[in-house]
Amino acid sequence: MKYKNINELNEIIQTLRGENGCPWDRKQTPKSIAVYLVEEAHELMHAVENGNSDEICEELGDVLFQVLFIARMFQEKGTFDLEDAARGCAEKMIRRHPHVFGDATVSSAEEVRQQWQQIKRTEKDAGAENASVLDSVPAKLPPLMRAYRISERAARTDFDWDDIQGVMAKAEEEWGEFRAEVRQDEDGNNREKVALEFGDLLFTLTNVARFARIHPDSALTSATHKFEERFRRMEQVARETGRTIYDMPRDEKERLWDAAKALEAVGSEQLSVNRKGPDEDEGGR
The missing domain is CATH 1.10.60 (Diphtheria Toxin Repressor; domain 2)
Structure with a gap:
């Protein structure tokens, strides 16, 4: 049997989840499948890094399967279906690109980014009580990636170093503090403080990467x-x-x-x- 398109892949998922389907697939929940989605996304990222198109194609298919699987489970509950998700995403993309689909004008990629963030703030009602500019950063991102996103969001409020020289100087300062803690902790009784200083160093280096326009991950x-x-x-x-x-x-x-x-x-x-x-x-x- 040869499957050719997304509709047929959806039919496979429906069969797997059906009465006479696979016991393992039938007992899955959105939470349990989300874990596999994260794993497959990382495998896709690795394939992209390697630049092997065959591997990328395969891993992209695996990610697609997990996405369709999650959508199917919500469809079974009557909450929404894949069409609803696609429609909502399409509307959002059009709304956030007024310079393409509307009358707005931009002259650079940086202006596009600023416009995007302004539209997002309007959508998310950032003026609500207790709202934070950091709320949009998922709590379960891998630590290095989350550090990058947190610092990026904070920088958008103009809470940032002036240039890369400033953040590199801060990294040197954090390195000195880490070395001092390591020297003072020869007996190994203050690992928590050493770990904290090391974390400060990593976070600052993440900001060095941001200023250098590279992703630390x-x-x-x-x-x-x-x-x-x-x-x-x-x-x-x-x-x-x-x-x-x-x-x-x-x-x-x-x-x-x-x-x-x-x-x-x-x-x-x-x-x-x-x-x-x-x-x-x-x-x-």
């Missing part, structure tokens, strides 16, 4: 991927010599790391291991 993902690739090359070399990474002395690991970095730079050299014994070592990094 994407930057960290790329850096982690780069580390992972280099470390896997080191493990491969260890296996080729009949050892594991655990068997290698520290100085040899350092040489392999440098070789992995060099391989990235040239893009074609073969990673090789220096088979000299410890007594023949010509030096470290």
